[in-house]
Structures are given as structure tokens and as C-alpha cells.
Amino acid sequence: MGSRASTLLREEEIEEIKKETGFSHSQITRLYSRFTSLDKGENGTLSREDFQRIPELAINPLGDRIINAFFPDGEDQVNFRGFMRTLAHFRPVEDNEKNKNLSNTEPLNSRTNKLHFAFQLYDLDRDDKISRDELLQVLRMMVGVNISDEQLGSIADRTIQEADTNGDGCISFTEFIKVLEKVDVEQKMSIRFLH
């Protein structure tokens, strides 16, 4: 796996990905080997079926949504760049990151971007608001089938009521951020990619 994989991934590509996502060299190579092991068709891209082949994702209540998050709008295939771009959101936040601000844009793994990623998993229609229906769908996925609609509805209503500050009956991104201000998102949404 090792030698064949690394010859397919050129050095320039690794450098570009490094600059864009902030992963280290070894992390990128390691994730590339994971990428190729998932890529059964060996065409350099992953399709939805490749993701669905992962057994644990099938039992994950949010499995489908997570898979969808990897695919940019409308497309059915994701290449390695896209794969890494999505995973970059889960890199731990480093303090010295703030100092070397190479570009003007925020790094992909900043707190805001992490929260935005999570927000988009709720907000399927991309209208920048989590409506009551979208919330209900997520609740239904997490809670299972035994709970009645009414009860879920009351939970959803309460959730919206707690978060909604401008009274529009939906949770906007700013309200979402505010609600989670006490949660340690930097830790919760980070994976320790071993070097």
C-alpha cells in the first residue's frame, strides 16, 4: 500500500493540501492511504457507496448526512482534495496558528468554521436557518422510532424557543453560535490525527 500510494500523490499536491488545510506531511500521507483503501473503484475519487461500505457509518444515526457533507453540491464523486478539505475542519485548533496568518481567510479548523460545518449538517436546504422541520428530522434520527411525534415536537419547540432571539421561529447561525458558547467546541470537534 505504501509505495504505490505515495507515487500517486505528487509532492506539489501534498504541499498545496498542506497550505490549504494545515495538515502535516505525514498526516496527509496517512490519510491518503486511508482514502485509497476506501476507494474500491481505484479511480482516485470516492462515491457515496464507498462511504456506505464503512460498517460503523451504517449504524450511525447521522451517517447519511455526514456522507453528504463530503460531496460538494450536486456532485457524486469527491477527490482527495475535497476529502481533505472536509476533514480539515476537525483538526485541533493550535495556538500558534494565529501567529502565522499566511492568508487572510480563516483557517478551516477555526471555531467558527467548525460550527459552520455542524450547522450545515442541520440545515439541509442551505437557507442559513435551521427550521423546525429540519430540527425535527435530526431529533428523529437521534432518538429513534419509539418516541411520539408530539413529544419530539415539544422538544423541538423548546429548543427553538431557547435559542431563538430574534423571534423568527428558526435558529440562525449566529444564534447557533451563541447557544454553543459554553460548549468547548474546539475540543469536542477535534480529532487527534496522530503524527
Next chain:
Amino acid sequence: MAGLGSVCSRRLAGFVSLLLLVFVAVISASPDAATGANETLRRPSGHSLDDSHHPRNSSEHRKAFPVLAFNYEHVSKPFVISLWILLALLMKLGFHIIPRVSHIVPESCLLIFVGLLVGGVIKAMDQTPPVLDTKLFFLYLLPPIILDAGYFLPIRPFTENMGTILVFAVVGTLWNAFFIGGMMFAVCQIEAAQVGHVDLLSCLLFGSIISAVDPVAVLAVFEEIHINELLHILVFGESLLNDAVTVVLYHLFEEFAHEGTVTVGDALLGVVSFFVVSVGGVMVGVIYGVLGAFTSRFTSHSRVIEPLFVFLYSYMAYLSAEVFHLSGIMSLIACGVIMRPYVEANISHKSYTTIKYFLKMWSSVSETLIFIFLGVSTVEGPHNWNWIFVIFTLILCLLSRVLGVVGLTFIINKFRIIKLTKKDQFIVAYGGLRGAIAFSLGFLLTDTEKKDMFLTAIITVIFFTVFVQGMTIRPLVELLAVKKKKESKASINEEIHTQFLDHLLTGIEDICGHYGHHHWKDKLNRFNRTYVKKWLIAGDRSSEPQLISFYNKMEMKEAMMLVESGSAAKLPSLASAASLQNAQQRAPPKQRAIPSISKTREQEIRKILRANLQKTRQRLRSYSRHDLFSDPFEDSMSEIRFRKQRVQMERRMSHYLTVPANRQETPSARKVWFEPEHKVYTYDESESPRDGAALETLPDTVSLLSESPQRPDQSSRLRKRGDAEQSANAPDSQEEPQKLSRCFSDPGPKEEEEEEGEG
């Protein structure tokens, strides 16, 4: 201002006089106990009712029947014990009356000081004060504190930082023990110290005793400074988990201090013993925890003894572990942690409250007694003050702690997502307090000549850490602007989003092929849900998702808060719209003449509410041990408030009554009561929240129905609608009562409007 001052001084005066009274009682009781014992020894027949101090009364002539007699030694032991406890608690009370002192000086210091005073007084009267007997400490005083800590241990931060905590506990304590022991041996070689007779093994033994961070002291000090959760759990977790290391090291060196030498084989055995002690302790705790949880499944018919099961199983876990020389503390913690989620799902609310209060009460008393006895034992001695030994011990303790923390953090930070900053390291190092465990272990030593010297040094270190570090840690925390604990209300948003993120992270980890923290946690949760919960939780609660229980708890808590306060205006909860919207959109409810409820009706309502409230559990996150978060639950059961609330409700209510048929309906119950001041959302579905669960309040519902002749037409309309909305899985046998109960619950908004003509 003057009035306040005079009130305070009056209270103070009254309090001080009471205190003096108790003081005198304690002091006179102790010698009385001694003389009383002597008296009984001299008079072997001592069961008479006669005055024990006047033996000459039993003379030849026939005594009159004693109307009033004085027989003290009969009750001397419990009497003295009770007096001591009373003294301890009065002291505690006193500290909080004097506001300024308790703000600067932590309670533990004050208690030690009081102990010193009492010890000094007793000694001045030439009596022997009671010492902190090791058996008393380890068997009676320590377990309640540890159980309280373990039962209310915040699981999430504990497991998230488990690696860090373990490294600090195991490696840190080992480092401390060997460093202090080794360096003290070097110090002892100094000619001027005149302690050349202390050999290496004794030094290592001493090092192992003094190296462990003490949970009691840490709890006592950290409770009051409200530091952020991460640091709290790091120091506290370390103090709990280092017990295994301490036990192994202590026994190892104790054994071999007599032998004189330690071979490599013995050292290896020591390592093996460490694993046995720690893992064995945890296993014992888990076994008893599971037993306790299983037992609680069947206690629905004898609720009164439920708390006892929790206490006894935990205590048995501790004692059983101690039998095998395993780590009793770890066993106790494991038992509490395992038992808690299942027990809480099974027991009644009152039992839960009882457990909570009793644990806090016992641990508070224990802690107070420990500190007082520490003070008394200090005065008692025996002491062997050796300047060099003590000074060097102190310096080395501090030095080794700092070095240990800094060094370990350097290594740990490579593996942590959130690194520990320098400020964090400082607090962790500074919070390494020693306490009564070190003292008791020292007391257990058998070799008398070194024992006195060791004890003196141990006491000095304890005093230094508790007084100096305890007093200065609060201003330091302020100075360094360390993050404090954020007081946050339980928020359903946080719960939902945290679970959401858990699932998300688990998924991402699976995609990366990275078997990390979330992966295993998810596996554990799934295992718990499919197998364990079915065995250990009674009834249908075994399949209730965590989110639902959380939500129910929150709703219940808020409802009780509202009932108590009597007004719904400010609270943002109880979103569910149906009744609120009903009330708003209907013709002004005030126009409807709501008849006043009859007395019997009121009784019924109260009974139903109480019955339902018993079914829910409270899961308060409770870190503080000295004051419980004010729990509206308990407060709100007073009848007067309830009556007031009823009157207010009558004025507002548009619907008459919502009878919760089962637990899951209680959200709708409260929705009816409160004034819909805030805008609320359209709610299309009807509000019929039942799932065919058992109707435990059946008799109540029926009786209520029979009592409502006033609105036959409304009820029948509701009943009709109730039929239509009946959920598919309602059991047939319960159809009728379900319909009845549904009559009283919220119907859906639209239909209500259509059908509701005139009140």
C-alpha cells in the same frame, strides 16, 4: 445599619454562649468518660440504678426507690461522640455567621484551628484527648466523603481527561515518592541532622506516605474557589486515583522496612501488585455497583429503604476491597459511578433526594470531624521535632510537586487536544494538598522511634499545605485570572447539539479509520443501551433515550419552579404551543367564568401531581459539597403555595384541568397552567402525548372525571376528539381510561377553536 449590626452582634453573642456551653460539656464529658470507666471497673456489679459516683449510698439500710438517678457511664461513649459531632457542626455553623473570616480563610483551616484549641484545653486539663484513630478514620470517616465524591463525579470531564489524570496519579505519585524518599535519605546522611539512623527504606516509606495528594483536603479547598471544571477534575481525579499507588507503595516499603533489603523480584512483584490493587479494586466496585443497580430494579414496592441499598452496597464495596488490601477508594468510586445512572432511573424522586442529602450531610460531618481531630491530634503529639528533617521535607515536597507537574505536562501536552497552559500547571501544582490520609498512614507505622519524627514532619507538611496553600490559592486564582466555573442552566440545546456532535465525530473517526475516544464511547453507549439497561432498569424506562429523560427532567424542574413562583411570565420554557395558542386565540379567557374548585377536587389534583412528581428523577450536576443548589422541587411542595397557585391558575386557565395519565404527559400538564405571554408557534398536530404506557394514576383520573358534572358538553366533545386521535398502539383494555384522560389534556388548537362554542 445600626439595627443590622445589633442583630449580628446579638446572634453572635447567643452563638458564642451556646458554643461555650458545648465546649464545657465536651471537656467535662471526656474526663467523666474516663472516670466513669474507672468506676465501672471498680464495681463489678455495676448495673444498679444508683448514683455511680456515690458508692457509699449502697449501705445497710433499705434505700428508697430512686426517683431521679445519675448514671453517666452507661451512655458515656455515644454521649461523647455525639458531643464531639455537635461541637464540630456548631463550629461549622459559626464560621458562616462571621462573614469576613470565612471569606479569607478556608473552612478547613478554621476547623484545624478549633481542633488545636480544643486539644489544647483538654491537655491543659491533663486529660487525654481522643486521637485520630486510624481505624476510625479509614473505616468511618473517609468512606462517606469518597462516596459523595464518587457518586456525584462529573463523568464527562472525568473520562475525557482520564489519560491525563492517570498519568498524574500514577507517574506523578511514583515520582514524588521516590524523589522525596531518595532526597531525604541524602539529607539524613548529613552529620548535623543526627538522623543517620534512618535507612533508605524508611525514607522511601516516608516518601510514599507524604507524596499522595489528599482528596479530602483538595475537596475542602477547591470547593470554595469554584475553579473551572477541567482543573477541578484534574486535581481531584488525581487525588482519588493515586490511592492505588499509595496503597501498594506503602505496603511494599512497610514489609521490606523490616526485612531491610528489596530485591528486583520484590520490585517486580510490587508492579504486579499495583495492577492487582487498582484493577481489583475497580472490579470489586463494579460488581457491587451492578448488584446495587439490579436490586434497585425491584424496589418499587418498598421505596423507603431504597437509599439504604445505595449506601450499604457502596460501603460493602469499600470494606470488601479493604479485606483484600485492594484500593478501597477506587472500589468506592467505581461502585458509585456504575450504580448511579441505573439507580437514578429506578428509584423514586424522594429517595433520590434522600440519597443526595444524606451523602452531603455525612461527608460534611466527616470532613469537619477529620479536620478537628487533626488539630486535636497535633496537640496530643507525641512529637519529635527535628529542624533539618522537617524543613527539608517541606522544601522537597514543594519542589518535587512542581517538577513533577511541569515535567509530566510537557509529555502529556503532546497527546492532548487542549493543551495545559502554564497557568493550569501552576494551579495543578499548587493544588497538591496533603491531608489526613497521610497522617493516618503515618499513624499506622509501628516503628516508634522514627514514627514520631515522621509524624511531626507529616503534620507540618499538612499544616503548611492546608493553611498556606489553602489560604492563598483563592487570591492567586483571582490574580492569575484563572477561568472560573461557568454557571450554566441545563439547556436542551446544549444537550442536543452535544449528542449531535458526538455522533458526527464518531462518524468522522470511522471515516478516517481512527479508533479514538468517540469510537469507543459510542460502542460503550450502544452496549449499554442494548444489554445493560434492559437488565438493570425497571419497566419501560429501560428503552428511554437519554435525550428524552433529559428533556423530561428539565420540564419537570421548570414546572416546579413555576408552581412555586406563581407566575409564568418570565420563564422561557414550556414551548409546546397547543394550550398557549389556544388560550391566545380563543375569545378572552377571562370572560369565561371559571368556577372555583371544590375542596375534594383540590385534594385530587394535589395527589395526582405529587404522584407524578415522584416518578421523575432529578439529575442535578452538583459539584459543591457545602451548599446544595437550591432545588425548587423540594420547596414547592408546600400546600400554601400550592393553594395560592391554584387560585391564580383559576383566573388564568382556560382549560380546566390536565390530568397527566403518565409521565410523558406531564409536559402538557404544565402547558395549560401558564399565561401565554410570548408569541408561540403554530402547532398543527394535536397534543395527545401518550404512547400506551401504563396509566398509573388511573384511579385518580376516574375520580376526577366523576367529579366534573359542570361541563358535560365540553367533555363529550373532547371525548369525541380524543377518540379520533387515539394512537394506534394504545392497548385496548386501557382505551376507556385513556379517552377519559385525554379529555382533560390539551386538544389541538384548530379543532378546539372550531368546536368550542361558548364556555
